[in-house]
Amino acid sequence: GEIKREGFANKIGAIAAIAGSAIGLGNIWRFPYMAGSNGGGAFLFVYLICIAILGFSVMMAEFILGRAAQRNVVGAYGKFGNKNWKIVGYIANITGFVLLSFYGIIGGWALKYIYLSITNSFSGKTSTQLGAIFSSFIGKGMQPLFWYILFMALTAIIILSGVQKGIEKASEIMMPLLFGIIIILAVRALFLPGAKEGLKFLFAVDFSKITGKVILSALGHSFFTLSLGMGTMVIYGSYIKEKTKLENVALQVIIADTLVAILAGIVIFPAIFTFGINPAGGPGLAFITLPNVFLKITGGYFIAILFFALLSIAALTSSISILEVLVAYFVEEKNIDRKKATIVTTIVMIMVGIPASLSLNPSRHLIFGGKSIFDWFDFFTGTLMLPVGGLFVSIFVGWFLDKNIIKKELKDNQLLMKFLSFTLKFIAPITVFIVLINGLGIIK
Numbered sequence: 001g002e003i004k005r006e007g008f009a010n011k012i013g014a015i016a017a018i019a020g021s022a023i024g025l026g027n028i029w030r031f032p033y034m035a036g037s038n039g040g041g042a043f044l045f046v047y048l049i050c051i052a053i054l055g056f057s058v059m060m061a062e063f064i065l066g067r068a069a070q071r072n073v074v075g076a077y078g079k080f081g082n083k084n085w086k087i088v089g090y091i092a093n094i095t096g097f098v099l100l101s102f103y104g105i106i107g108g109w110a111l112k113y114i115y116l117s118i119t120n121s122f123s124g125k126t127s128t129q130l131g132a133i134f135s136s137f138i139g140k141g142m143q144p145l146f147w148y149i150l151f152m153a154l155t156a157i158i159i160l161s162g163v164q165k166g167i168e169k170a171s172e173i174m175m176p177l178l179f180g181i182i183i184i185l186a187v188r189a190l191f192l193p194g195a196k197e198g199l200k201f202l203f204a205v206d207f208s209k210i211t212g213k214v215i216l217s218a219l220g221h222s223f224f225t226l227s228l229g230m231g232t233m234v235i236y237g238s239y240i241k242e243k244t245k246l247e248n249v250a251l252q253v254i255i256a257d258t259l260v261a262i263l264a265g266i267v268i269f270p271a272i273f274t275f276g277i278n279p280a281g282g283p284g285l286a287f288i289t290l291p292n293v294f295l296k297i298t299g300g301y302f303i304a305i306l307f308f309a310l311l312s313i314a315a316l317t318s319s320i321s322i323l324e325v326l327v328a329y330f331v332e333e334k335n336i337d338r339k340k341a342t343i344v345t346t347i348v349m350i351m352v353g354i355p356a357s358l359s360l361n362p363s364r365h366l367i368f369g370g371k372s373i374f375d376w377f378d379f380f381t382g383t384l385m386l387p388v389g390g391l392f393v394s395i396f397v398g399w400f401l402d403k404n405i406i407k408k409e410l411k412d413n414q415l416l417m418k419f420l421s422f423t424l425k426f427i428a429p430i431t432v433f434i435v436l437i438n439g440l441g442i443i444k
Ligand code: PHE
Pocket: 021, 022, 023, 024, 025, 026, 027, 099, 223, 224, 225, 226, 227, 228, 230, 232, 318, 319, 321, 322
């Protein structure tokens, strides 16, 4: 007999957990850094189009697949498709390994920054000094590895203690808090001297800046930010109660995620132009600009601690959703117990991340084709593999999955069925395919 599967307790819990997966480092760390190095408003423009047209449809496809199958991504493809489709599931798992290892590295930075905030290490520093603190820390070797392993251990502990009580409860409390803090910061950033220039950079669309690379990056990031293309929304979808309307969950999660990204941009870009930081400065952007803002704010000492604590939690509610994809696979497909699956996966994951973390010190020569291993991991997952996964899930649900299954999961909502059938059959596959083909020729 089948063991009764766990599931989210109710709709609010489901939304909190799924928004918890979506809202993370992607919004606060990766979005500003991607926008900054891809033309600001031009990036935002393409990104919003990708989210509106593809994000909703692909999220729905993953929810439908997961809830109908009551399985992890490999099992779900295996249940409704042939052996070849299972390969797509395996690719998703591999993507998960790479993604979580690099996600965990940045999660470690967030933890370190809680520590730096508590020890008041930003006080009296210029923005150049704050930049130096960041680059010397990430290049150190053992230090960032320590924080990375700590972050991965925390991720594993939450997964070990069972998904629902941990994730659902923590997300319900933490996500609103994160919203509150980021709104306070955004309002304060609007009064910085560089606010006008920063907002102009973020919102003014210079169409001449929309290149193949910008489109590929924006497409990749729209999948990254919504946790799409690697089975996360398949497994979380499988935990959504039968009676909950999937489209309501998807819409609310997407709106919340987009809001947090834009708010993060409203905090970071005014600060960038106020303190003369290069917007194309790369992965350090949030970690260098935010402490600058905290220094300007009354109570900034406490806000910094609170902010990095919440950032770490936002990162954790996302990293657990990546680990869950893999653990659910080992539990459901390989009959390995949850504890063993979690521990082994986490250890392998840590190993995969070590070279990526070490590559952040240029003197270690872990640079290939102009990118560090860290940047390659970021590019491989966030720009390349998530759209590929999204492409396949669209094709599978659009063309191959039995219509009666879709009908049942959508509770016979005819309009929604027509809409999704059009976007999943044609729009999503064609767009993603064209963007990938073009983008790959351009990326250097
Ligand atoms: N959506 C998460 C974020 O924005 C990252 C993520 C990607 C999580 C893919 C799970 C799967 O931070």
